Amino acid sequence: MTSYDELKKAIEALLDPSYNLPLKDVEGLKKLTVGPTGIVEVEVALKDIGGSVEQNFKIQLIKLIKVTLGFPGAKVKFVRNQFTPKGVKKITYIGVASGKGGVGKSTVTANLAYALTRLGKKIGIIDADVYGASIADIFNIPDAKPTGTSEEKMSPPTAKGIEIISTAFFVEKDSPVMWRGPMLGKLLNHYFYGVDWAPNIDYVLVDLPPGTGDTALDIQMYAPQTKMLIVTTPHVNASSVALKAGLGARKIGHQLIGVVENMSYYLNPYNEEKDYVFGQGGGQLVSEKLEVELLASIPLNRPEEGFLYEKDEVNGKIYDKLALKIIELI
Ligand SMILES: Nc1ncnc2c1ncn2[C@@H]1O[C@H](COP(=O)(O)OP(=O)(O)OP(=O)(O)O)[C@@H](O)[C@H]1O
Ligand SMILES: [Mg+2]
Numbered sequence: 001m002t003s004y005d006e007l008k009k010a011i012e013a014l015l016d017p018s019y020n021l022p023l024k025d026v027e028g029l030k031k032l033t034v035g036p037t038g039i040v041e042v043e044v045a046l047k048d049i050g051g052s053v054e055q056n057f058k059i060q061l062i063k064l065i066k067v068t069l070g071f072p073g074a075k076v077k078f079v080r081n082q083f084t085p086k087g088v089k090k091i092t093y094i095g096v097a098s099g100k101g102g103v104g105k106s107t108v109t110a111n112l113a114y115a116l117t118r119l120g121k122k123i124g125i126i127d128a129d130v131y132g133a134s135i136a137d138i139f140n141i142p143d144a145k146p147t148g149t150s151e152e153k154m155s156p157p158t159a160k161g162i163e164i165i166s167t168a169f170f171v172e173k174d175s176p177v178m179w180r181g182p183m184l185g186k187l188l189n190h191y192f193y194g195v196d197w198a199p200n201i202d203y204v205l206v207d208l209p210p211g212t213g214d215t216a217l218d219i220q221m222y223a224p225q226t227k228m229l230i231v232t233t234p235h236v237n238a239s240s241v242a243l244k245a246g247l248g249a250r251k252i253g254h255q256l257i258g259v260v261e262n263m264s265y266y267l268n269p270y271n272e273e274k275d276y277v278f279g280q281g282g283g284q285l286v287s288e289k290l291e292v293e294l295l296a297s298i299p300l301n302r303p304e305e306g307f308l309y310e311k312d313e314v315n316g317k318i319y320d321k322l323a324l325k326i327i328e329l330i
Contacts, residue, residue: 106135109205139160258329
């Protein structure tokens, strides 16, 4: 009969298909016991669980235990592996979510990235808004394309020093995107595992699509440690949906870093008074209910050029402060 040590060694030699490394190297074997009748109970942590990756691994594992090593039975359990193998840089993802569309998620993502860059951070952006990708337009690189690298990863194009991956790079211009769940998952999989970010990357900001569900769940699967920034406008409608997005994100285990209220007021240039065009209090309400800080209130203001505020513009200064706070919080 095969000894416990031989069994352990054999299982630890199996490759985690996502890391392409033996379980031993990624601390993937969590529990292993052999019962009195020879039934093997094993708990394995894989980088990706669920779906075909887990299914194929399970078949391989059971075959090894029963057919190759001759044990009478096997009980297998899978959990997600949170381990970061050496040499694989752990990326800090910051998701930007709002629930409601049109409140300025992409604007906040892009300008926050720009402000963080001004503060000396190396930033990447994933435009995960598959149906309404706008980051490439904001950075004025609508025709950019990622290039391939040796390890079958893609190198992201850069604008203003920021590395950018967007769905806009992979679809034909002005044609509708009609992808269903599985394809979407594949794409997100590429965004989270298939990008060769600069080695000194500090944070990757993720512009999430509007809505409170699907993509957030996907991201939970790919990047469970993602930190979430919630964007809302002062308007009650936007804030109630933003609150839902925040609660949803927390429920699936994302850490909330704070709330940003966008389009908070219009500063009347003639009398310097704040005109609360969309009402007041949305950001405050969401931050109180989520018990996180309201990190910034950003007024309505058109950038002097394009879509990015420079550091000497009113909004640029506000973004600089926001960026500083975020660095402190992370
Ligand atoms: N503070 C602001 N002042 C003036 N215009 C703004 C401000 N914030 C955003 N906008 C403008 O509002 C519009 C919507 O913003 P944006 O595209 O960033 O929202 P979004 O939440 O990403 O929308 P979607 O749900 O479509 O992805 C854009 O035209 C943007 O330029
Ligand atoms: Mg957007």
